[in-house]
Amino acid sequence: MENEKLMDVLIIGAGPIGINCALEAKKNNLSYLIIEKGPIVNSLYNYPSNMKFFSTSEKLELDDIPFISKEAKPSKQEALEYYRRIAVSNDLNIKLFETVIAVDKVNNFKVTTDRGSYKTKNIVVATGFYDIPNKMDVKGEDLSKVTHYYNDAHLYAFQKVAIVGASNSAVDAALEIYRKGGEVSMIIRGEAIGDRVKYWVKPDIENRIKEGSIKAYYNSEIKEISKDKIVINEEGKDISIPNDFVVALTGYRPNFTFLKAMGIKLVGKKQIPSYNEDSMETNVKGIFLAGVICGGEETHKWFIENSRIHAKQILETLSKRSKVTF
Template identity: 60%
Template sequence: MEILDVLIIGAGPIGLNCAMEAEKNGLSYVIIEKGTIVNSLYNYPLYMRFFSTADKLEIAEIPFITTSPKPGRQDALEYYQGIARQKALKIKLYEKVINITKNELFEIQTSKAKYLAKNVIIATGFYDIPKLLNVPGEHLPKVKHYYTEPYPYANQKIVVIGASNSAVDAALETYRKGADVTMIIKGSEISNSVKYWVKPDIENRIAEGSIKAYFNAEMQEIKDSAVIFKDDRGSIHEIENDFVLAMTGYLPDFDFLKNSGIHLKNENLVPMYNPETMETNIENLYLAGVVCGGKDTHLWFIENSRIHANLIVKHILGQ
């Protein structure tokens, strides 16, 4: 069996960047990906636009050419998947990593094969596991933790839970396709992280009453044809409802990290790693990208974690 210099878990932008950095420095590698190339981006809302400009999403100094000031989901898919094709990157798709064990080498068991590697990079992002509401009825078919497009919700009574970009986009898009939209927001205002060109839009729609919003509110129960929530005065409301879009955020796969031997710190479950090398408490096991932030998934993103590939490969070569 071939012994790889590097096995990379995750074919997102940072995983691709790690692969190109490894190849540039003569290291053998393979990427293992449980879905398609940049699988998280593929599962983003169809009409989503990035906060960042194209140049800040570039990897490996390959220009990201787009006519839009803010690239959208399709632009990003074309860019990153185009790089994978052009560079003929070694990627195994629709293959899930089951576990990682280490003796002298790492042994990586997947759903399809077994691999041996001297080094492993985990670049799995955070989009796989929704943050749950933990209320009765959350697992009803009407509850969606992922939003793609507004058309299925035309003329329906929609509850959107959350106040960040995904919730605001879902609320505005479904409202404009004829949905009756109510937002249930745990905090006291729309998040300051919402895209600056979108935030006034949602605030104005709420102010004029086109979109109903309850702040400092909390879901209590989801029924087949209604939802129950508590407002900021402690009053309980039950309203008719067809769909719930629970845009409450997502988390890394902490069980996978723990089972790989990585220590998780404090209440945010931040993985232990050296920020100068990205090496975890397990020798030659590295982290790259959003997964480094634990529950704080807004800490790392494409534009500020592109450097991780260089740090990791530099450390591997220096050993």
Template identity: 65%
Template sequence: MKIFDIVIIGGGPIGIACGLEAQKKELSYLILEKGPIVNSLYNYPVNMQFFSSSEKLEINEIPFISKEAKPRRSEALEYYRRITTSNKLNINLFEKVTKVSKGEDKFTIVSNKNTYKSNHVIIATGFYDIANMLNVIGENLPKVSHYYNDPHFYAGQKLAIIGASNSAIDAALECYRKGAEVTLIIRGKEVGQRVKYWVRPDIINRIEEGSIKAFYNSTVKEILEDKIIINTKNREITIQNDFVLALTGYKPNFTFLEQIGISFSNDGKKIPSYNKETMETNIKGVYLAGVICGGMETHKWFIENSRIHAKIIVKAVLERGKKV
């Protein structure tokens, strides 16, 4: 069995950046991605526009040219796909890693298709796969989704959107403009402060003019087939409803990290243990790259400030002499 210098788990932008850096330094590597190239971006809403400008999404100093200053999902998919194919990256798609274990000096990586050996492992799996659940009655109804794709689906429907972040606000505006009757249910006292600066005034204006209803300081009590019950600051309210988008955020696969033996902070943020100078975790030879470094603080790391992780990790691997 071939022994790789590095196996990279996750084929998103940062996983691709790690592969490019390993290739540049003539290290043997393999990227394992459970879906298509940049799977998380592929599952973003069809009309999604990034907060970052195109140059901040670039990896390996490869130019990213977009029509607007802030690129859209379709442009990002094209950019990362072309990088992957033109550089002939060693990547296996639709292959999910199920287990990582460490022997005396090698790692065994088991997927749904094969088993691999490697001297080092980079985990760049992001955070988009596991939704933060509401844990209310009716959350498992077919009308409820934790992911939003296309506003056309909700045209002419009574749509409740739970959340106040970028994903919730983008969905509210798009669906309203496609003819949905939109109600926002927001736990806090206002629309999130981290909402894109050119979008926040738009949603506030739509709420103030009554085009989109908003309930602040409110939580969901129960979801029924044809209505949703919410608790507001003063009383319980029942709203007629066809669909619910529970866009309350996502979290990394902590169970997977725990099974490998990675430890976390005990302050509720669940930040994985790693050395900021090398990105190596408490498990020698296992490194973290990208947004997964932030634990529950998924707003701390982005493509633009974590793409440097690739160079840091590969440098650490080379300084160690490839082997653990």
């Protein structure tokens, strides 16, 4: 069904930054709608069940609304509750479990979803990057024992588990699975645990590796996965390891196909989207970016605490434009 009403801005993505854009739209008396393909704050919902944020709670706050947590580092569940309550208490205009299929420019924009279509003067893309994992491109990656997402350690108790990666998510998974009785091996492309691993966790994983509780294969990559083993290449030598599960936490990437389909230019090997750093407007007039999607493949550059400002930048720009008369 087509919605004939022309709105000021349509926001794609109901994560924290998308919600913040809606709050700013309300402040500026602009009509808006958020469309989200999953539940509210979909990416956070799919994070590991026991995850704690690197940031303290005040750095995750939106619009000066206090975020009170039990500990200095808030949990996933506390964040879900915080952002949900903001959406409810501010009566935000959100359509959940609705997927954007296409964006067309005819005078204004027409946004087509799997449930209908909408007309809007402007679009904010705040879709994050958590939906598309970086694949290893190896034989056996499509087996049911392989996942690119980690939720809870209980599934892996008493199992032989290979963790691929050495980032925060990989380290957290390795430690949790080890402490639930899993036999953990880490397959690490580099020569050490990642530099950006949380400072209070890094000594823990390094000590578990040093004492032999967790086996780390450095300068290594998986070559093949089969039902009961994996073959890795460690510094030029192939090694076969008995295996029940592979948790490949190799990172994620934005939906570059969607960005390019809208006409947004991607620059360089890291596919950085083209946008104005002051207004967050892309090379396509009327399409703006907000949040981690601005970093292309450099997904570590933007996160909630340093991209909250994007909402104010975008909506102040749109507010000024709406006041221009001819």
